[in-house]
Ligand SMILES: Nc1ncnc2c1ncn2[C@@H]1O[C@H](COP(=O)(O)OP(=O)(O)OP(=O)(O)O)[C@@H](O)[C@H]1O
């Protein structure tokens with residue numbers, strides 16, 4: 001079932017001023033319910049602009065955005081309802097923290113939704129658990145946290161709204177490798193358990209390969225590719241032409257094939273790479289190696 | 290949106306006015322404002338108008354942009370014009386109950402409206418054609434004689450430069466924070482006054498936090514580069530008067546003289 005859809009979506013920043021800038025041109029895009037869609041594209045290709053249309057922060061210059069088949073701007077008064085259904089975590093979201101304690105800050109979204117105390121408490125605890133914030137940290141002031149902890153707190157603040165669609169704009173940018181893996185794993189587990197539709201913007205092909213079912217490639221405000229993750233990564237030449245790349249492990253396997261090893265081409269996670277290489281080693285191990 | 294508020298509203302274009310020395314532009318603007326107030330009759334105001342339009346034309350900034358700068362002051366213009374129309378005695382043209390409209394009153398309100406419009410237009414020319422940094426630079430130079438009075442003009446200019454530099458940054462940041470909180474369902478538009486003020490907290494707190502953060506960072510960065518105030522400081526961009534500036538002064542002074550003469554020699558109205 002299609003949950004989110006754009007039709008001929010266009011966006012021009014500062015229309016009618018000398019600073020006019022077309023950020024999106026004719027974007028037709030559909031997202032199936034319950035899937036994880038990765039959005040990649042070089043810097044300035046319009047990724048952040050696109051995702052801000054999904055919860056009505058930006059109004060299209062042309063075209064429309066449909067949520068569950070209904071245009072979100074049909075009733076401009078009800079745009080808040082849309083925001084409860086489509087959660088959006090911004091690029092570097094740490095600055096959104098403001099309340100006395102992390103706990104209260106996470107509760108900000110659910111409170112705005114008008115939920116009752118018990119439900120709010122449950123959601124806060126659940127969201128904190130999803131991102132891995134300990135009980136002790138919940139009582140601290142958000143301003144006293146480390147960068148990585150702030151990121152988790154900010155993520156939890158949106159996750160707690162338990163929206164149908166969760167959009168993450170570069171959730172792992174600027175984190176250390178372990179923090180990045182841990183947050184991604186937790187988000188993915190949350191997604192599998194809750195069935196939330198997830199859109200993730202990222203510059204890391206490795207991250208994309210791990211989490212995305214489908215990948216959309218943006219280039220200068222247009223969709224360049226939109227397909228299953230494997231299918232997108234099999235088009236290495238095209239990706240390179242767009243200033244992007246395939247995951248490193250995929251590059252390695254392309255190289256191995258070129259050198260005559262009979263390995264599969266569509267390997268885009270390290271785990272899969274290991275699984276394809278090990279049997280090969282065992283086979284050959286008897287004789288040559 | 291917030292971005293529509295323009296302060297330091299530089300409009301990039303290539304024109305003689307853009308290229309002029311900001312000090313000359315600044316002084317000419319001050320001079321012209323004085324002259325506008327000295328113009329008391331149709332002839333003088335006509336000259337002011339012609340000069341104004343000529344400068345507007347030379348600046349290569351679209352008329353639309355100038356009209357936009359006039360928009361916010363339309364109520365003020367109407368208000369003062371109406372007051373003038375009602376309170377000046379003279380030949381009565383139209384009377385209803387205690388309201389009298391006189392010929393002199395109408396003329397006067399026309400003059401006042403025209404004068405306010407000219408004032409706004411001429412200051413807009415300055416702000417549209419001069420970048421904020423050029424402007425503060427010019428102000429620092431123009432007021433530098435005050436240094437003798439132990440007023441540290443450089444410090445004020447530096448404060449102004451930094452403030453102007455950070456206004457767009459803060460606006461952008463406010464917008465970002467507002468967007469983030471709106472995404473979490475913050476409701477900024479409805480509710481009682483108290484509720485609305487409370488709704489601002491999630492925006493103001495992060496904004497203040499980051500503003501202070503920025504201020505400390507900037508202070509550190511300036512100290513690391515051995516900034517120690519204006520003494521002995523040289524400039525990257527030297528202001529220099531060129532031929533066009535002298536030409537501008539050469540045109541400007543006779544025009545002013547003409548306006549003042551017209552105003553003094555030709556009787557009122
Ligand atoms: N508020 C704005 N006003 C004017 N132009 C903007 C604004 N925000 C973005 N743009 C422009 O729109 C284009 C797309 O920007 P966007 O932020 O969507 O890119 P992005 O794909 O998210 O890039 P990044 O990977 O660097 O985050 C860019 O050319 C950018 O300069």
Ligand SMILES: [Mg+2]
Nearest residue numbers: 047048049091
């Ligand atoms: Mg972005």
